[in-house]
Amino acid sequence: MKITKALLLTALLSTTSIAQDNFKTPASVKADFEGFAERLNSRSQLHRDMQALAEKLLKTEGHNLDTKMRLLALTGQFDEALKALAEIRANQDTSAYPANPFLTLQQELFFKTKIREQQTGESFETAFRHVYEAIFRTLNNKEAHKASYYMGYSLEQGIPYMKFVFGRVAGSDELSSKDAASLLYNYQDYYVYNAVIPASKTLQEEDIDRRYITDRNVLIKTPEGITLSAVVVRPRGVAEPMPAALNFTIYNVPDSNLREALNAAAHGYAGVIADARGKRLSTDEIRPYETEHKDANAVVDWISKQSWNNGEVAMYGGSYNGFAAWAAAKHAHPALKTIVPYVAAIPGYGLPMENNISISANYAWPFYVANNRDLDFDLYFDNARWGGLNTKWFESGRPYREYDAVDGLTNPWFQKWLDHPAYDEYWQAMVPYKNDYKNINIPVLSITGYYDDGQISALRYLNDHHTYNENADHYLIIGPYDHWSAQGTQRKNLRGIELDQSAFINVPEITFEWMDHILKGAPKPALVKNKVNYQVMGADTWKHVPSLAEMNADTVRYYLNTESSGEHHTLSTHRETKTGNVLQTVDYTDRKTQNNASYPWPIIRDQLETFGGKVFLTDTFGEDMELSGQFSGKLDIRMNKKDVDLAVTLYEILPNGKFIHLASYMGRASYAADETKRHLLTPGEIESIEFNRTRMVSKRIAEGSRIAAIVNVNKNVIAQVNYGTGKDVSLESIKDAGEPLKLEWQNSSYLNLPIKPLK
Structure with a gap:
């Protein structure tokens, strides 16, 4: 514990x-x-x-x-x-x-x-x-x-x-x-x-030792000549070959990893914890994200050839480990029969970038995992060092390329990742991409949360799997969880909001119930009643639908009207007949204020912090509504720069005046149409920015509530600052700020909200 x-x-x-x-x-x-x-x-x-x-x-x-x-x-x-x-x-x-x-x-x-x-x-x-x-x-x-x-x-x-x-x-x-x-x-x-x-x-x-056969120092040679290490635990007294449960990890924590292998063995599997390249007993170069698709696939192949394996392997795990399961699936090894990834990352998409905006949340992670064959706890948990680094960099006005120079310790992986601002072939090679999904015909159970930082990655896997494989057998469990609780460590109170009783699930047990279903013919986990299984916050219930696309297709269009609603504007189902706009001015030289710093912590707030954004409010709802799915939209903007990082955040305004964070979007305008290639905007022209790579939520919107949409420019301490010159954003500095950004939000802009009366 x-x-x-x-x-x-x-x-x-x-x-x-x-x-x-x-x-x-x-x-x-x-x-x-x-x-x-x-x-x-x-x-x-x-x-x-x-x-x-x-x-x-x-x-x-x-x-x-x-x-x-x-x-x-x-x-x-x-x-x-x-x-x-x-x-x-x-x-x-x-x-x-x-x-x-x-x-x-x-x-x-x-x-x-x-x-x-x-x-x-x-x-x-x-x-x-x-x-x-x-x-x-x-x-x-x-x-x-x-x-x-x-x-x-x-x-x-x-x-x-x-x-x-x-x-x-x-x-x-x-x-x-x-x-x-x-x-x-x-x-x-x-x-x-x-x-x-x-x-x-x-x-x-x-x-x-009485219960299991344990080998803690297994060495696996890959076709490339790389040596990987692993722990293998099997229950004693089992004469027949058995399926294996594989967790591939870069986190070398021997006691925890042994415990995970033991857990798999306790559930009737050969538990295998394999270490990433260069970790623990491997003396090869550590290359986070770059070689997992080959190395994890090699481990699957090795397992399938062992006398104690029946030729069936299941992969599972959270975050990086979930990414590794998808990386292995890219090669569709015949022995890989199912994967259960939780909060699975997509490098280059969910981190260290989000919709092509480089973010700093994982800045110290390469030091943690790549500094040695274990983990660099001392440096990674040096809170005094990292605590104010983002603010120090932001206030300095220096280019994002010099983030590590501000810190004083070179970060080679950070620099390498900045070399790839587009979702290019470098990133695409790491996980399944487009037609790769055609070959992934195994059952998949994905688990994530509404407040998981990497949720957009988990949903990307799901959407792409169904987009490129019409026979995709992919299931989703999603509820009011964050990056940690979606992996099994749930709490009654999540960032200030009390969860419904039905929201509490046992992710590790569901994992093995799923494996038992696929590999041993047991029933599906009780919660998995359809392809998409989601908990409706505030309604204390789960709902089950055939697809996320079906949820997202049932939307109501709300326009960003210029009409006032108190000190804000209206978010209306009726578009204004007269063309108009709402002007937002952002001074990139201003380092005292931030825009779009509305991270969902806490989830429920006593007052709405706009962080310089423009607020658009719906009318009060006359009955209980259900907001379930991913919102999307089109932002028509005119500005005096060649590029901008945009953000949209949704809140529920409760009848008692409190605010609940619902969902958000953040993305670079020049990559909105094509994440693989940058298309700069034309200053002075109205440009349409369509977006749908947003976060999903499901919540009861109480009678008497309203929804607030804050549209904003992303300028804060946790991400690059896009000054709009059209140059590589990582090379821009406060010297490139020029005149303040003047951005007109046109009233032809709209949001598609997946909202309907609660039934």
Whole structure:
């Protein structure tokens, strides 16, 4: 279980509604934090102080059961703590997630070990072995793998958080009940982890060896002579050849990757985690994105020739790993029977460019994956370095080519990718392109989210597959998820908006249900009822339709009228009879303000931030509506520059005055007609910019709501600045700004919104 900010903040927020007595802050809490882990033993002054504080706090009222359990444990009342744990499990909130019999397994192991230790006089290690084996030997492979997840907590990564916990109170002489409870909650958690995690290491390995045949250092030679490394895990006791589940990754995190291979084996597959070229045991050159289509295909071929494989391989994974599955599919190897890509990237389309605009969100990623055979955690997670770099570059006015010069560390991959501003043959070679899809006749299940940064890539795969292959057997699951939750780590609250109960799905389980359906004849996952399966936010329901094209065809045309609606303009189904326009002026020399900085975080806002854009509002809807699909449109513009980066963002304005981010578009005008070739605009002439490469959303638009469309120019810290000279945008600087951009939004412009009454 990886330690996460969200998980840890839960601990801080789980101690509410308790009496507000004050307690003296123990001196040991204020001590130097160095050597903290070594001081976590029952004989230390720190632990004695925590016990004493727990005894005092336990006498007060109002503790929730989670906190009470930890206080009981700190005071040595392990039988009572175990009863509290049983009650916590019995009263789990299953409205979003199924009941978890292994909830806080570390605590159970610790409590039972301490009880046995007291009863038998055994050492902690001996007692722990008995308790651990008594639990794990009763579990099947799936159950044991799920249980072992709780043994994956990183003590090292937890130290900075514990410093934060202690630092919050170290400067105070007194603690409120709430602060004392928070301190003890987190201390007891870490104290238990510090005892249980090391003690479980050998036992986990023994349990894995009992259940699986594991080879962690497989070397695979490709036809090019490249050496790739892999981990292969197979369940013991299976005599017949079996299908393989392959996850191809550039992220060399040995423990996590082994766990993923074990998960596949626990589901009845030969689990294979293959490392990208140059990673882990490979000594070849690291070439992110460029060779995956060949290398992943070579791994599929290698698997198909192993005695333990039945000639069937399924690929799956998220983000880069999802891209790798598509890259392999480009070659249509006969052994590759299905792929399940989540939030899959398309290099050159979704990143490091979006609709031909270079964006900075992944700027540090090449350092992370290409600096060494592992991962460069130190540099990648140097928040002080990256935190203000985009603003520093933006304010400097220097060319985007000099972004790394502003930082002071050369980024060769960044520079190479800037050499390809069009979606040219360099990018096209990496994934299926046009007629490549004719050969991809395997079933595909894509998973993405409305707020996934790379959603346009996932939808591009889907649309192109159906466009170039009339027999495409491609399915989509999409809901209110972001890049992480669409891969399985969902939360009840996504960036400030509460999700419906029906929105909670188990992506890893759906993945193996799909593989079982394709490779073993099992039923489809229950959620997959048609080709496109989407959750309607706010309506707490899923809908299922034959195609995305069918959803997008059912639209209402709204014109950008000049007529005023308060301080804004109208978005109307009726086009104005008189020709007119709305003027927007953008000064590219202005580095104090940004245009189109409306990233959907949070998703719900108290006020509409226009970031210099022009706002067009619909009338109030008289009934509940459903906005489902991708919006598109035509922007008729006249301006005094040869090019411009355009943006459109949609919001729902709720009756209570709050604003919900719905969907967006961002793209370079000169590439709107053809992403592979630039066509500059003519200053002073009205140009029509048609667009459809937008983000999809599905949401109930409540009666009494309105929709706001903000049309804007993209000028902000997270992307190139297109000064409109017609030169390579990466070479333009503030010196090329010239006179301010004067852009007229013509009232012949329109948006096609996929909206209809909610049924």
